[in-house]
Structure formats: C-alpha cells, structure tokens
Amino acid sequence: MSLTLTVPPRLEADRRAGLPVAIIGAGPVGLAAAAHLIERGLPVVVFEAGDTAGAAVRAWGHTRLFSPWRYVVDAAARRLLEAEGWTAPDAEGLPTGDELVDGYLEPLARTAALASVIRYGTRVEAVARQGMDRTRSVGRAATPFVLRLRTAEQTTDATARAVIDTSGTTSSPRSLLSSGLAHDDLGDRVTTALPDVRGRDRDRFVGRRVLVVGAGHSAANTLIALAALAEEDPATRVSWAVRNDGTARLAADAADDLAARGRLGTAVHDLVADGRVEQIASFEIDDVRLCDDGVRVTGRRSGEPFALEVDVIVNATGFRPDLTMLREIRLGLDEIVEAPRALAPLIDPNLHSCGSVPPHGVAELTHPEPDFFLAGMKSYGRAPTFLLLTGYEQVRSIAAELAGDRVAARQVDLVLPETGVCTTDAGSCCA
Structure with missing residues (x-):
C-alpha cells in the first residue's frame, strides 16, 4: 500500500529559496512594497481581491484627501513611474481618492515591473506554513508559507518565502455600539x-x-x-x-x-x-x-x-483589523490596540496624533512568525493615527530586511506633518 505524507519532510535546506514574497493587497502600501522589493531584486507576487489597483480607495473616491500629492507618492514607486515617463501631479495639489487611483496607483500597476506580478480578482482566504498549523515548531522558519486563494472560478494554493499583509481595514468597520459588540443586521x-x-x-x-x-x-x-x-x-x-x-x-x-x-x-x-x-x-x-x-x-x-x-x-466609527485569515499565523499583537506589540505604544491614540508617531520599521513590525509582516493601516490595528508616509517607510524597511540589508532596515527616518489632534479613517489621515 502507498503512504501519503501529510507533513512535508524536515530538510536542512531552506525550502523557501526562489519563492516570491507575497503581498496581500494592491493599494498604495501594497504597491509600494512591491516597488521596493523589485528594486532590491526580489521576486514578488501581489494578490488583489478587486479588479483593479486601489479598489478599496475607489469606495471613497469622491472624497478629497487633505494630504497633498507630495505626501501620498512613495519614493520607490516614483522611480518606477518616472522611468516610464510619468509626470508627477502638482506636489501641493489635493487629490480625490479617484484621482489618486487614476493618476498614481493604476499607472504604477501598469509599469513593466509590476504589471506581470499582480493577480486581480484573487482573494486571500488564509495564510499558513506549508504542512504546519500554528502549533508546529520544528523547521518552521525554513518552511514556505502557503496562501489559500479564491477566484471566481476556483480555490487554489500558492507558496511564498515571506508574506506582507497590506490588506487594510476598510472592509471591517467597528460596531455602532459603544460596547463594540455586534448588533442586528440593519x-x-x-x-x-x-x-x-x-x-x-x-x-x-x-x-x-x-x-x-x-x-x-x-x-x-x-x-x-x-x-x-x-x-x-x-x-x-x-x-x-x-x-x-x-x-x-x-x-x-x-x-x-x-x-x-x-x-x-x-x-x-x-x-x-x-x-x-x-x-x-x-x-x-x-x-x-x-x-x-x-x-x-x-x-x-x-x-x-x-x-x-x-x-x-x-x-463612521472607524475600523478594526480582520484577522480571520491569519488564524494559523503566530501573531504578536497588543491586547488593546491589536497592533504589533512593539509598535502599539508608539501609536497609542491616547498619546499620539498622526504627526507625532515616531518613525518605525521592521524592528517594531516583527511577529513571532518569521518573515510575516502586517503593514499599512492594518498594522495599526484599532489605532486611528495612520498616514501613508508611515506605511511607505514600513515597507521600505521590510524590503531591506528581506533583502538581507539589516542596517538599512533599521535606519528609519520619517518626517511627518505635525497635527494637534487627529483621528483616522478611510479618506482622511490614511492618506
């Protein structure tokens, strides 16, 4: 009789070699992550549930951002775009969400470097280690990630050497009730x-x-x-x-x-x-x-x-992260804010506004799961203090770490616009 192995053999070699870094979400931070990784010569695949880049931004596309263009374009993304003749909008102009997509995100997604690595209409339903649930430890760090993917036609699995979840929080609004509990369907x-x-x-x-x-x-x-x-x-x-x-x-x-x-x-x-x-x-x-x-x-x-x-x-009570697809990933989250534990005190909304959040990168974003990262708005959990500039610096640092440049990964430098009081939700500080 034949024997089917349900757990892959534990080999000394790193079985992740040659696999891409998987990015969940083709929004501003996800595309910036891809741009930084590609600049460093790392293979990338981007999974986007929508039919276009910036699909979540389109939901509030009629709204004008209060951040000018100079604060919403990532440096690595700009280099990719300008290499193909893109002309940046007026740095002081205030785009709407639709203008952000039309003038920046969709052109970025169409660049030669990114067009072939984005898989639209593909929802990531779960992330795990191949052949391992969250309880298994032996050989875990050298085992590929597996992502369960759903499209309109089928459900498939894909493997990756690392995962950056930039899927955001706008699909997971907070409850209307002050207790946070669910209420009747209205x-x-x-x-x-x-x-x-x-x-x-x-x-x-x-x-x-x-x-x-x-x-x-x-x-x-x-x-x-x-x-x-x-x-x-x-x-x-x-x-x-x-x-x-x-x-x-x-x-x-x-x-x-x-x-x-x-x-x-x-x-x-x-x-x-x-x-x-x-x-x-x-x-x-x-x-x-x-x-x-x-x-x-x-x-x-x-x-x-x-x-x-x-x-x-x-x-308009804000959003909270949907962590359902990460049940088999070892997350290290703050008990209150639901952000990475080292990041949580830096973004506590009781102490910080958007502009007073200290620069941070891979050191603050690391989880017990090696080479898994939350980035962008989702990394802030329930804290309403996120700015796109912060997300861009996050993924620059993560890309440097995955490329083996630990020095650059930890040299975080970010100058944010100052603000007295700030709360964030879609279409406001997030841009």
Whole structure:
C-alpha cells in the first residue's frame, strides 16, 4: 500500500529559496512594497481581491484627501513611474481618492515591473506554513508559507518565502455600539464611512433623518456633505452622535500642519454652532434595531437614558483589523490596540496624533512568525493615527530586511506633518 505524507519532510535546506514574497493587497502600501522589493531584486507576487489597483480607495473616491500629492507618492514607486515617463501631479495639489487611483496607483500597476506580478480578482482566504498549523515548531522558519486563494472560478494554493499583509481595514468597520459588540443586521438602513452623499448615494439621504456616528474626519466629511444636501432639501435632517462631550477631536486650523485637515475641523465646528447639524454629545449607544419608521437607537446620554429614531445611519466609527485569515499565523499583537506589540505604544491614540508617531520599521513590525509582516493601516490595528508616509517607510524597511540589508532596515527616518489632534479613517489621515 502507498503512504501519503501529510507533513512535508524536515530538510536542512531552506525550502523557501526562489519563492516570491507575497503581498496581500494592491493599494498604495501594497504597491509600494512591491516597488521596493523589485528594486532590491526580489521576486514578488501581489494578490488583489478587486479588479483593479486601489479598489478599496475607489469606495471613497469622491472624497478629497487633505494630504497633498507630495505626501501620498512613495519614493520607490516614483522611480518606477518616472522611468516610464510619468509626470508627477502638482506636489501641493489635493487629490480625490479617484484621482489618486487614476493618476498614481493604476499607472504604477501598469509599469513593466509590476504589471506581470499582480493577480486581480484573487482573494486571500488564509495564510499558513506549508504542512504546519500554528502549533508546529520544528523547521518552521525554513518552511514556505502557503496562501489559500479564491477566484471566481476556483480555490487554489500558492507558496511564498515571506508574506506582507497590506490588506487594510476598510472592509471591517467597528460596531455602532459603544460596547463594540455586534448588533442586528440593519440592511440598507446603515452605510459605512464616506458615502457619496451628493452623488451616487444621494437618494438614500435626501429628505431623510440621518444620524452620523463617529468623531473623526470621515464623519466630518460626511456631515459637511449632508449639511449641503439639507440646504438643497430642507426636509433632510442631520444628527451627529459622539461618545465624547464635543468636537475637540477634530483639529482647528491653527493646530494642524495639514491645512485642509484643519479647515475640515473648523467647518464642522461651525455647522454645530449654527444649528445646521444637531450634535448628540456624550451619547453611548447600547442598541440599534429596525422599527416601523426606520431605526431606533437607544443608549445613555450623559448617563441618562436616551433614544431617537432615524431613517439611515452612517457608521463612521472607524475600523478594526480582520484577522480571520491569519488564524494559523503566530501573531504578536497588543491586547488593546491589536497592533504589533512593539509598535502599539508608539501609536497609542491616547498619546499620539498622526504627526507625532515616531518613525518605525521592521524592528517594531516583527511577529513571532518569521518573515510575516502586517503593514499599512492594518498594522495599526484599532489605532486611528495612520498616514501613508508611515506605511511607505514600513515597507521600505521590510524590503531591506528581506533583502538581507539589516542596517538599512533599521535606519528609519520619517518626517511627518505635525497635527494637534487627529483621528483616522478611510479618506482622511490614511492618506
């Protein structure tokens, strides 16, 4: 009888030799990682669930970033693009998400170096070591990674010498409940952050009672758009629920080195002061349920029972990492922030804004699983302080480490725009 081996033989040789570095996600940080690795002569494969580069950015493509072009283009990516005749946009211009994709990410993905290594329409469902679950240790570091891939046609496996997960967090919004627990499915009565209020999603909001939940810049962008919609149709009523006692988390002009971000905060302050937006401060939401006339939201306001009914809710509470596909990977995550343990104290939102996060690289991003890295927004876990510049320096450092240049990997240097107060969600600090 024949014997089928379910565990590969433990060889002394590194079985990962010649395999590519797998990058999950073809967004800004994923493509930057690929550019840095290719510059160092390492084979790369990029798996992107969407049909194009920057597919997740397209979801909020109507939103104008508050970071100018000089802060959203990676250095290695720029070198690839300029070698093929690309002309950079005005360094001080503020692109929309769509302009970021059209003018930077898609041209980058089409370069000769990257076009052949990106696999679109390919979702990574799981990552593990080949023939090993997370409990097996012997020979682990020399064993290839295996990635379970799903396309529209089939499910397959691919192997890699290292994995960089830059898949982001925008597909995993936080709960509306202050407890963080899941709530009932509200169907089309709830939208995620940054809907196109005055464009493709207008019919969902015009003439409706709208509640925006969240205290960050995604909430601010949406509130400004809703206030403008209410001027067009006064039947549109806008409420804003926050757990704190005011709008202090949004920076005023003088406190922010990114002028557009500062103006955003000032605009929302004015909307509240003028009564165009009803702010429901110190509101801790305990439950949200469908009712005959929309959604009933219940909880405590300043410690007292409080409830209201609305037609639609915009969930701008931020995001959290989806770690489901990493169940067999040995992660070392902070118990609170869900970021790598060495990184967590550097990005604690109670202590740091986007601009005060110290430079960091592979030393802070290392997990108990050798050659596995979270990078980009996902590396920040639940901390809302991420900037693209930070992600670009992360992957530059990781690429140097994987190329064996430990000195360059640990020489991290990053100058960030200063800010007084910052919270991050899609379309704001993340760019």
